[in-house]
Amino acid sequence: MKLPLLLCLSTLTLTACSFAGHMAKEGALSLTERSGREYFTLAGKLPANFKLQASAQYGVLDEEKCQVRNFGVSGTSTRTMVIQQNTALKDHPHSFSLKIPLTHHVGLCDSELYRVALYVTGHYGEESWQQDRHGGGIAVLDTRPEHAPMFDSDGSMELRGMCMWMFQVSRVYLQLSKLLHCSQPDENWSQDHDLSKRRGLGVTLGRDELAGKTVKLEIREDPQERPSHRNTWIQLPEGWKPCEPKPGGWMSCQDPPIFKTFEMNGQECTVYPNCTE
Incomplete structure (x- = not known):
């Protein structure tokens, strides 16, 4: 049982020496x-x-x-x-x-x-x-x-x-995030x-x-500023409002749009950038 252990220690020593030499x-x-x-x-x-x-x-x-x-x-x-x-x-x-x-x-x-x-x-x-x-x-x-x-x-x-x-x-x-x-x-x-x-x-x-x-x-x-994807927010006089996506995984807004709330800086908001209308 000592031989494998010695070989292992020898291998580790060589590896350590090789690493030390490299460094x-x-x-x-x-x-x-x-x-x-x-x-x-x-x-x-x-x-x-x-x-x-x-x-x-x-x-x-x-x-x-x-x-x-x-x-x-x-x-x-x-x-x-x-x-x-x-x-x-x-x-x-x-x-x-x-x-x-x-x-x-x-x-x-x-x-x-x-x-x-x-x-x-x-x-x-x-x-x-x-x-x-x-x-x-x-x-x-x-x-x-x-x-x-x-x-x-x-x-x-x-x-x-x-x-x-x-x-x-x-x-x-x-919550609201931004891309540059x-x-x-x-x-x-x-x-x-x-x-x-x-x-x-x-x-x-x-x-x-x-x-x-x-x-x-x-x-x-x-x-x-603008939305990161087209037809995901609707621009109104009071600002941008996010809308629910179409069924089936489509990202685009439903027609007619169904608006939703979002969180920004710890507040629940309905419009960007002013949060509230």
């Missing part, structure tokens, strides 16, 4: 982690109760130099390079400025920026679940595509985002009423022209 190697490599000297600046403005996450993603230049052992699984995988930055959440309109490196390095593993994922998060209440986010991004190619926007003479470029709240009765919390939808309006901050025809929040740029430049991102909160 020691990664710890040593982390000391060499560094960003390149060239970067561009992502700066802009956010509405009250909004924050931004910018996740810079890098592609390795030589996979052989960027292999990481998969602990617990045989083989290796290519190292993932991501630098994530977050702005603060404030109860008033505020500005931000983030430096996005164009290259990143760990040991002998070199990588280049290929995308900055943007996540705009808005809060519409004090509860932890009363928030939602919508994504966009800055794609980075080796050179700027022919029809991509150009930087101004001062080295800056404007990127606009309009974020609209879409309300619904949550099936999870059984962000899109890119034109230079006059106007856009198509049809959500499917709106442009996504983002732009494609060339890495060879980004060093030292500034992308100015301004996010605005659309004052107009």
Whole structure:
């Protein structure tokens, strides 16, 4: 009975040693982690109760130099390079400025920026679940595509985002909740009423022209709200009223509509946004 136990202990020891060795190697490599000297600046403005996450993603230049052992699984995988930055959440309109490196390095593993994922998060209440986010991004190619926007003479470029709240009765919390939808309006901050025809929040740029430049991102909160699904609320002079769905699982309102109450901030309501008529 002692031999299997010894083999088990031996296996555990080897596994622990292997894990310790792996962690020691990664710890040593982390000391060499560094960003390149060239970067561009992502700066802009956010509405009250909004924050931004910018996740810079890098592609390795030589996979052989960027292999990481998969602990617990045989083989290796290519190292993932991501630098994530977050702005603060404030109860008033505020500005931000983030430096996005164009290259990143760990040991002998070199990588280049290929995308900055943007996540705009808005809060519409004090509860932890009363928030939602919508994504966009800055794609980075080796050179700027022919029809991509150009930087101004001062080295800056404007990127606009309009974020609209879409309300619904949550099936999870059984009260009014909201979804966030962000899109890119034109230079006059106007856009198509049809959500499917709106442009996504983002732009494609060339890495060879980004060093030292500034992308100015301004996010605005659309004052107009709408239901998250068509024909689930009816708009009346006193506001939006939710209606009972059609029999058989259809989400759309019955005809004629049969209105129902909903809960909002601990109150039973008949109309949004004023709660009572």
